Amino acid sequence: MTSAATIPELKPLSIGNVQIGFPIVQAALSGYSDWPMRVIARRLGAPYTICEVMLDKFLVELKDRQRTSHFLHVSDEEQPVGGQLMGAEPEQFAAGAAKLVEAGFDVIDINFGCPVKKVLGRCRGGFHLGQPDVALEIVQRTRDIVPDQIPVSVKMRRGIDDTQESEDNFFTILDGAFDVGVSAITVHGRTVQQRYVGPSRWEFLKKLKEHAGDRVILGSGDLFTPQDCFDMIAQTGVDGVTVARGAIGNPWIFAQARAMAAGQPLPDPPSLFEQREVLREHYTLAESLYGEKRVGPLMRKFGIKYSILHPQHDEVRSRFVRVRDRAAWQNVLDEFYAEDLPGCHPDGRMHTAQGSRDDCGNG
Numbered sequence: 001m002t003s004a005a006t007i008p009e010l011k012p013l014s015i016g017n018v019q020i021g022f023p024i025v026q027a028a029l030s031g032y033s034d035w036p037m038r039v040i041a042r043r044l045g046a047p048y049t050i051c052e053v054m055l056d057k058f059l060v061e062l063k064d065r066q067r068t069s070h071f072l073h074v075s076d077e078e079q080p081v082g083g084q085l086m087g088a089e090p091e092q093f094a095a096g097a098a099k100l101v102e103a104g105f106d107v108i109d110i111n112f113g114c115p116v117k118k119v120l121g122r123c124r125g126g127f128h129l130g131q132p133d134v135a136l137e138i139v140q141r142t143r144d145i146v147p148d149q150i151p152v153s154v155k156m157r158r159g160i161d162d163t164q165e166s167e168d169n170f171f172t173i174l175d176g177a178f179d180v181g182v183s184a185i186t187v188h189g190r191t192v193q194q195r196y197v198g199p200s201r202w203e204f205l206k207k208l209k210e211h212a213g214d215r216v217i218l219g220s221g222d223l224f225t226p227q228d229c230f231d232m233i234a235q236t237g238v239d240g241v242t243v244a245r246g247a248i249g250n251p252w253i254f255a256q257a258r259a260m261a262a263g264q265p266l267p268d269p270p271s272l273f274e275q276r277e278v279l280r281e282h283y284t285l286a287e288s289l290y291g292e293k294r295v296g297p298l299m300r301k302f303g304i305k306y307s308i309l310h311p312q313h314d315e316v317r318s319r320f321v322r323v324r325d326r327a328a329w330q331n332v333l334d335e336f337y338a339e340d341l342p343g344c345h346p347d348g349r350m351h352t353a354q355g356s357r358d359d360c361g362n363g
Contacts, residue, residue: 013216056088126160166191185215286302
């Protein structure tokens with residue numbers, strides 16, 4: 001990865017018949033990319049977002065209840081939006097995909113990339129990269145049940161491990177998925193075995209894109225700044241990139257990338273007043289979805305991530321940890337965001353301060 005401030009030629013991104021345009025999008029993030037986070041990202045320049053991954057079994061058994069309705073909440077403002085699905089059995093997987101279609105998601109995304117141990121132990125996520133026949137049956141059944149006008153995409157890692165057998169399985173699944181009608185495939189440049197240890201192998205993404213030709217490939221892994229996104233596109237030739245951990249607490253990454261793509265220098269980080277406005281907006285959106293009683297504890301993790309952009313990061317973080325309700329949230333804003341000081345660009349803390357719940361994201 002280079003640090004040169006170079007912007008490659010960007011081509012408009014499409015997934016099947018879904019026109020996305022700007023090729024820097026927000027990934028699925030387990031425990032994070034719910035409706036409020038997706039809407040904030042869209043308002044700050046993300047052209048497309050993907051919901052947090054959902055289990056097929058959960059969707060099939062999901063009842064129409066207030067307490068669980070947020071999982072399938074989609075609004076016109078955020079479209080196009082993708083729904084990501086994970087599971088073990090092909091038949092049940094397809095039934096879960098049908099639920100996502102019914103909810104109004106514009107793209108159905110299949111997760112073959114999650115590296116979490118408990119997920120692998122239940123034969124889900126990245127586990128399927130070691131069994132191409134089952135993986136391709138899942139893809140085929142999903143493509144069969146999803147209406148033709150709704151694209152299906154796949155999220156993968158570059159294999160279970162670094163063996164030749166793992167790489168062969170990867171390309172068997174990749175080529176087979178495209179053959180049965182998948183419109184795009186996102187590939188994280190680490191293996192399942194690596195999880196998030198060591199760098200993402202961008203050279204593999206270059207090899208992969210050369211193999212795929214005109215087929216749509218999105219890259220992921222180690223995207224924490226707008227320049228990272230441009231560097232991945234320039235160095236690998238992928239059609240677009242999905243920002244995962246780099247977008248948690250920093251939705252401004254999309255606006256900054258758009259500005260740089262338009263020929264401007266990297267914008268200053270959001271000032272404390274700009275941050276305060278988004279923090280208020282995010283809480284209000286979440287409260288409208290989850291209700292007044294549930295929203296406070298659910299927003300703590302977001303406050304912790306937003307605090308990375310504050311010059312008093314440690315103090316702000318410790319206060320967000322204790323948030324229980326709107327009044328406590330507002331107290332943090334009143335104390336730490338009352339003066340319009342310059343904000344901070346994320347630094348190395350962004351890499352290490354991510355919670356474990358985003359382990360099924362794109363990294």
